[in-house]
Amino acid sequence: MIKKLLKGNEAIGEAAIHAGCKLFFGYPITPSTEIIEYLSKHMPKVGGTVLQGEDEIASINMCYGASAVGARVMTASSSPGFSLKQEGMSYLAANQLPVVVVNVNRSGPGLGGLGPNQGDYFQCVKGGGHGDYRTIVLAPSKGQEMYDYTMEAFDLADQYRTPVVILADGMLGQTMESIELKERPTVTLPEKDWAADGCRGRAKRKIAMYNLTNEEGEVTALRLQENIERMRETEQRWENYYTEDAEYLLVGYGTCGRVAKSAVQLAREQGIKLGLIRPITLWPFPEKAFQELAHIKGILTIELNAGQMIEDVKLATDRTIPVHLHNRMGGMLISEHSILRKIAQIFNLEVKV
Incomplete structure (x- = not known):
């Protein structure tokens, strides 16, 4: 273990790299901006790519494409930007695609201010997009947990094939603390036989839920609910x-x-x-x-x-x-x-x- 003085946002970026994330798509918005800044500097050193989309909508849909082919991918934003991602979140959940989404909460409604706030609770825990879905939401309370929970978020996302949200706030994102970091491991990703990888991938699953009959839609919805119930039963933490x-x-x-x-x-x-x-x-x-x-x-x-x-x-x-x-x-x-x-x-x- 090594210790490093980092902002909470920077700890999230370092954790993503340690977790084997090689792709980040996002759009800068205070008070989450240090995440994309940190990753822009450090992720290319490990062969990763950081791309600033033209907006939050583009960024979440880039995550959709990356996850569909089996990559570990993350995005980050703050409250109004997180709101723009909600349609993409619903599509990710519908197709059981793992992604880590960070929301460094600012105040609202509307543009709001940069101070610490928890007004996005409903949006995060009730499923801010359309349809019946839920995503795991982790709530760190200090810098060390910003690092630890982000590492774990990638594993949970892969385990349940679901978006996982890290819900922080401006106070946590901007506060500098001593963080214990793991030595950068060689990450072996779990087998993802569901991922699209050319003809073989398309033969194994559908990546999009388009033009379903009512009967097919109900079967799909019930399958998602079974996964949601598994998460509800096994992942309660306090x-x-x-x-x-x-x-x-x-x-x-x-x-x-x-x-x-x-x-x-x-x-x-x-x-x-x-x-x-x-x-x-x-x-x-x-x-x-x-x-x-x-x-x-x-x-x-x-x-x-x-x-x-x-x-x-x-x-x-x-x-x-x-x-x-x-x-x-x-x-x-x-x-x-x-x-x-x-x-x-x-x-x-x-x-x-």
Whole structure:
């Protein structure tokens, strides 16, 4: 292992190279731009290619073509650019083509600002494009996880033949941290007998879902749903932090999950039994993490949006536990002290902040 000081965005770029990705198609948009800049400098050194498409729509469709022939490929953008990729995401999901898509969230709606935000939660976890599909969504909370989860995203994409989304934000993308890097391995890609490779490839599968009859369409949709259910059952991931004896619970991902840990530590110093569930997969949402919570008196979700993840928390708890929201918007960050004040207000606790 070697350590290197990198921005979160740069850690994603380095991880892609280490994972054997040789193709990147994208379009620069702040606060994700360092990804394409880093890869433009370093990917050609390992025989890879970085191409700036004329826009985000072109870029995601370039990924479609590269994935269809079995290549490991990645694209990256930020909120409005990610929105433009949604039709391509739907086509990738429909044809079970693996690709890694990074969204370094900025605020919105509309053009928004560059500050940290989590307003793209719905768009990412519900499937922002048309039709019935889901993609795995990983939510790192620090630079090391930006690297680790990107490495893993390529394996998950190949395993389930699906797009995998890395959902970060401007804070994570721009913060420099010491990252432990793996020595650049010789990556052996899994066999992809489904990939188009001339006449042999075309004989094995159809790459496009055009002109299907209703009956063929239903068969295809049901096959996709079976894959989705496999992902839902096996890929739920989360971190428990002081949950064993907790009476009150925070739920936060990404930057919010990181701040919430500090709030838990401060609360514990004052004798308040506060814990944290940090979702790592936003889809599939870690419903299993909420199955044994009879001892919890109340839950507070920590979000940088108007309240989006809170809906999944309520569903996961079957509305048997009071669930409240503490949020900021527009690029503003939440502090650990504001979390404690909110806990004190909602649950009538004595807290020193």
